[in-house]
Amino acid sequence: MSSASDIHSLTMLIRKLESIATLTNEERQAILSLPAKTRVLQPGQDIARDGDKPSQCCLILNGWACRYKVLGEGRKQIFSFHIPGDIPDLQSLHIHTMDHSLATLTEATVAFIPHESMRELTTRFPGVKAALWRDTLVDAAIFREWMIGMGRKSAFGRIAHLFCEMYLKLQAVGLAGGYRYPLPITQIDIGDALGLSNVHVNRTLQAMRGKGLISLRSNTLVIEAWDELMRVSEFDPTYLHLEKRAA
Amino acid sequence: MSSASDIHSLTMLIRKLESIATLTNEERQAILSLPAKTRVLQPGQDIARDGDKPSQCCLILNGWACRYKVLGEGRKQIFSFHIPGDIPDLQSLHIHTMDHSLATLTEATVAFIPHESMRELTTRFPGVKAALWRDTLVDAAIFREWMIGMGRKSAFGRIAHLFCEMYLKLQAVGLAGGYRYPLPITQIDIGDALGLSNVHVNRTLQAMRGKGLISLRSNTLVIEAWDELMRVSEFDPTYLHLEKRAA
DNA sequence: CGCTAGCTTGACCTAGATCAAATATGGTGG
DNA sequence: CCACCATATTTGATCTAGGTCAAGCTAGCG
Structure with a gap:
């Protein structure tokens, strides 16, 4: 059942989908009437685990989450960071069957939507189905793009690329602007995402600060030289397939 | 228009889809009646290039292809290997818009299917649409899984993992069995896929041969110790989401 | 005010890169 | 059948980006 605040939250999903596709008024209405149960989760809490068979989808409303998998001996790979929408x-x-896990990185508000409701929606609205399929393809x-980084780029290029990517993704849903955004994750998380040790992430961040490319204090990232950051990371936003191309 | 030989070729697509989903008789019939233009391509030929806007899909009937992207200074990343089906x-x-390129690795037979025909098919048969969506998700x-390799596994583990993966994928469409299969790609290709230099691929292959895990001569890979190969590469086939689980 | 999670620094080490040259190998044309 | 060529594979020597280990430091929070 959707309450007044849930309706607001589903707006976040509309915003996200409209960043990569176009929706009709009817489709927007249908999305708004999805039933969603909202919960607030603590940082580091698993939402779905490797091997689970979920019967609902989870929409991030606030905070960050990540998908990951753990191997032996403390090795961990983060596949993606997820933001509201x-x-x-x-x-x-x-x-x-889940072939990886999903967890919050920060305190997070998430809405759970039953698979059944999603199926009804996509059956009735092929345009929504197409937008969602497209979303999984952008994913x-x-x-x-992360594979390119891990396979063929230096630590410096990889981290710089991630910072560019997250800026555009956040900007697309209205959560970043002015070349700055909240980056509420640890250097260990960055390392686990990019295949680096926390020590090396730390040293590389210092190098980036030293070159005047970024500043990063108390979880706020400021991109001081966007063009240069794009250049050194060989960042080309095409792969994000955003409808409204950002700067 | 489909000729007799095209009909045979679309069987390959059915086989592939049935390895990850189930199809009704009606759906199989509909797939068989897709129009497809078949062509034989030389090795190393681009099928679609970064930036293209294709109006057709390409189905591999014979040979191998790969998706890739080139960066500056001869760096190249291969994202995936593709086999018949x-x-x-x-x-x-x-x-x-293509955000990467697609090319043959060997001489290859491919069938081109207009987007329009694919759209008709998926509109009329939601089950086929679901199977295709599922295919992109398995992709x-x-x-x-490759990200885990490049981020957190040794060269040895990565190559071993690739060998396991390709065996199950080929087996699923009937192109491998008895722990052996044709591997018609170069050591450079393997390196470009896994983020390694050709020299290191070569040395690692020798180590794998030395340990009696595989033999590889004249483009034929024989897995001499499947269980051990799975173990050293931490290979768990769950992520392939094959309907009929292989050995 | 003290604890804890995160960040930073230093010393040292290694997997894999790079560079360069020598061999196979598999066609091709004669 | 052979000589030739281009493409792969293999080997050796050397180098380096980034890992590992261990110890301090800092900041926010209860």
């Missing part, structure tokens, strides 16, 4: 486990609609495009 | 540019249905799962 994202449905990080959208794939569970079509792939019934895959981001994975590919 | 795959539609490597399926995403072009929903993402209109993304494979990207994630």
Whole structure:
């Protein structure tokens, strides 16, 4: 059942989908009437675990989450960071067993939407289905871009690329502007995402500060030289497939 | 228009889709009646290039292909290997601009299917649409698994993992069995896929041969110790989401 | 005010890169 | 059948980005 505040929260999903696709008024209305149960989660809490068979999707309303998998001996790989508007486990609609885990990185507000409701929605509105499929494809495009980083870029380029990517993603849903945004994750998280040790992330961040590319204090990232940051990281935003191209 | 030989070729697509989903008789029939233009391509030929806006999908009937992107200074990242039954540019249905390239690795037979025909098919048969969406999601799962390799595994583990993965994928469409398969790619290709230099790929392959895990001569890979290969590469086939689980 | 999670620094080490040259190998044309 | 060529593979020597280990430091919070 949707309450007044849930309706506001589903606006976040509309904003996200409209950053990569176009929706009709009817489709927006239908999304707004999705039933969603909202919960506030603590940082570091698992939302879905490797092996689970979820019966609902989760929409991030506030805070950050990540998808990850742990291997032996404390090795961990983060696959993606998720921000408000994202449905990080959208794939569970079509792939019934989780092959990785999903957890909050910060305190987070999330809305749970039953698969059943999602299926009704996508059956009635093929345009919404297309937008969601497209979202999973953009997701895959981001994975590919991270693969380039881990396969062929230096630590410096990888981190710089991540900072560019998150800026555009946040900006697309109205959560960043003026080349600055809240970055509420640890250097260990950055390392686990990019295949680096926390020590090396730390040293590389200092180098980036030293070159005047960024400043990062108390979880606020300021990009001091956007063009240069894009250049050194070989960042080309095409792969995000944003409808309204940002600066 | 489909000729007799095209009908045979679309069987390959059915086989692939049935490895990850179930199809009704009606759906199989509809797939068989897709129009497809078949062509034979030389090795190393681009099928679609970064920046293109394709109006058709390409189905691999014979040979191998790969998706890749080139950066400056000869650096190249291969994102995926594709084998018969795959539609490597399926995403072009929903993402209109290519953000990477697609090329043959060997001489290859491919069938081109107009987007329009794919759209008709998926509109009439939601089950086929679901199977194709699922295919793009499995694709993304494979990207994630490669990310684990590049981020957190040794060269040895990465190559071993690739060998396990390709065996199950080939087996799923009937192109491998008895722990052996044709591997018609160079050591440079393997390096470009896994983020390694050709020299190091070579040395690692020798180590794998030395340990009696594989043999590889004249483009034929024999897995001499499947269990051990799985173990050293931390290979867990769950992420392939195959309907009929292989050995 | 003290605890704890995160950040920073230093010393040292290693997997894998790079560079350069030598061999295979598999066609091709004669 | 052979000589030739281009493409792969293999080997050796050397180098470096980034890992590992261990110890301080700092800041926010109860």
